Amino acid sequence: MTGRVAIAGLGPGDPRLWTAEVRDALAEATDIVGYGPYVARVPDRAGLAKHASDNRVEIERATHALALAAEGRRVVVVSSGDPGVFAMASAVFEAVEARPSAFRDLEIRVLPGITAMLAASAAAGAILGHDFCAINLSDNLKPWAVIEKRLTLAIEADFACAFYNPRSQARPEGFGRALALMQAACERGRLITFARAVSTPEEHLTTVTLDEAVPEMADMRTVVLLGSSRTRRIERPGRAPFVYTPRSVPE
């Protein structure tokens, strides 16, 4: 049995959103590697070694997973959401590139999962039903000026926008600046949805207009969806509205 690495997406929280491919990879694994809270989502069983690490040590974690595979282990690196969207897949390939002789011939597969923005869009209705973009608002790995430029151009393009990592204790100000930029660039009635912990018992969705939005509506468990100029809300008495973007743009 040769070693291999699968980088698997656990979706936003509920195991019912795992794909069968991910479930099977977890069942066949000898080792699970990942950020502690995601590793904890995988049930314990005999013969399964779990390697939980802290946040923000992605390259060390990726290198550890690759080294275990090079020893012949069947390793699954777990991410929340989809591993290819602001998660572990790019970190693993960065680690492969950094050590050409060690890891390049390993079997490495990315197993997609349900990413937070698509779970949030579905829970609200279909906010991302037309052209859209995804922007990571953390400035850990890129300058804030790049975030502002991308946000400005995305609004000019009239994309619906999904914002990952809008706000953390270490970065409390950034989202307020992004929100102020949106409020200056968009019409007052533009819809914005704050989707927290989708598919978990703590799930909470709030849709407001941009002039009603305040930075405190987001935290580190929230994905924020800014509608395009065409995004609409279907009100339903006593129930959450449907929020969706139509498929067409008029001439």
Add this chain to the structure above:
Amino acid sequence: MTGRVAIAGLGPGDPRLWTAEVRDALAEATDIVGYGPYVARVPDRAGLAKHASDNRVEIERATHALALAAEGRRVVVVSSGDPGVFAMASAVFEAVEARPSAFRDLEIRVLPGITAMLAASAAAGAILGHDFCAINLSDNLKPWAVIEKRLTLAIEADFACAFYNPRSQARPEGFGRALALMQAACERGRLITFARAVSTPEEHLTTVTLDEAVPEMADMRTVVLLGSSRTRRIERPGRAPFVYTPRSVPE
């Protein structure tokens, strides 16, 4: 038992990419509604009525599904990929809005799936591992000028870009115009990946530089991924390269 509609994503092809939530909804359904080839992906069983329709009749299909639910049926509308990404979810909400008295109180849920661009990015490596956008290149429902504007701004923002519906027999010219725009706006060595029929027996991935790309590399079963300026290729002798976008943008 009251009627309800679930709009379910069947992923790019392989049933191993279905979520458990989608599998369970299909098992409990009385009626499956959708475009013929997607309805055909759901196994037959006693008590299950399958309603296959032609392409491009999304609103009629959505209204039919809602009418069945209003009669008390448990309806699953099937989409390929994720129903919220250029698929049936927005069409269902358009149909709800068009008939306020009939459908607004129905239970309607969107069950996310693996959308084509994320399956393609995973099959190649992690092309969409940094900020990115998704653009539908079909001009059936929006003017071509909107597509060109969005594409131009997306390249200026240095998003990786996923293009859905790049080319069909009814619209053979559009993708060539989009490709010429990319070739004029990006450096020659920018990577572009043509991912056809991912997760099916016909899966075929091709990654080339923009100056090597020709329109005939895309067809109606292809999703096209244009890398950002940072997207890289890790060559592997005798095997497909890994193509990925690093997580960081330098100062």
